[in-house]
Amino acid sequence: MTAATLPTIDDITEAFALIDDWEERYRYVIELGKNLPTLTPEQRNETNRVRGCASNVWLVTHVSQPGPDAVLTFEGESDAHIVKGLVAVTLAIYSGHTARFIVDxxxxxxxxxxxxxxxxxxxxxxxxxxxIDRIRRDAQGALAG
Structure with missing residues (x-):
C-alpha cells in the first residue's frame, strides 16, 4: 500500500465518529499502522529516529523544493504496533501538505x-x-530554504 492510498485524516476522523468503543478504535489504529509502507533498513537509522519516543520511531522527510512553496511528504515506521498506528495518523495529518500548513x-x-x-x-x-515537533521542525527548515 502506498502513502497515496492510506486514509486521509478526514477518513480517520469519520471512522472514529462511527466507533464508540476504545478497544475497537485501538484495533483500527493498529490496522492503519499495518498498512504503512515498510521503511528500508537503510532508512531505519539514527538520523531518521525520532528522539523522545519510548518505542523506536523513524520518520523520513521528503521536501519537494525548499522555500515558501515547499511541499513535504513523510514516511514513517515504529517497532510497536499501536505506535506505528499513531505514526499513520500523524502522517495522514501532515504528509503531502505545504511547509506553511505544517508549521501552522x-x-x-x-x-x-x-x-x-x-x-x-x-x-x-x-x-x-x-x-509532531520533529515534523514541524522539518517544515520550518524547508521554509527557511
Missing amino acids: TDAFELFKSLGFEQHLTPQRSNGVRSM
Missing part, C-alpha cells in the same frame, strides 16, 4: 479532539508530541 497546524490538538489524550499513556503522548 498543531496535530496534537486533533489528537486531543479524537480522544487520544485520555486514552494514551503519558509516555505515548510524549512520543506523539515528539513526532
Whole structure:
C-alpha cells in the first residue's frame, strides 16, 4: 500500500465518529499502522529516529523544493504496533501538505479532539508530541530554504 492510498485524516476522523468503543478504535489504529509502507533498513537509522519516543520511531522527510512553496511528504515506521498506528495518523495529518500548513497546524490538538489524550499513556503522548515537533521542525527548515 502506498502513502497515496492510506486514509486521509478526514477518513480517520469519520471512522472514529462511527466507533464508540476504545478497544475497537485501538484495533483500527493498529490496522492503519499495518498498512504503512515498510521503511528500508537503510532508512531505519539514527538520523531518521525520532528522539523522545519510548518505542523506536523513524520518520523520513521528503521536501519537494525548499522555500515558501515547499511541499513535504513523510514516511514513517515504529517497532510497536499501536505506535506505528499513531505514526499513520500523524502522517495522514501532515504528509503531502505545504511547509506553511505544517508549521501552522498543531496535530496534537486533533489528537486531543479524537480522544487520544485520555486514552494514551503519558509516555505515548510524549512520543506523539515528539513526532509532531520533529515534523514541524522539518517544515520550518524547508521554509527557511
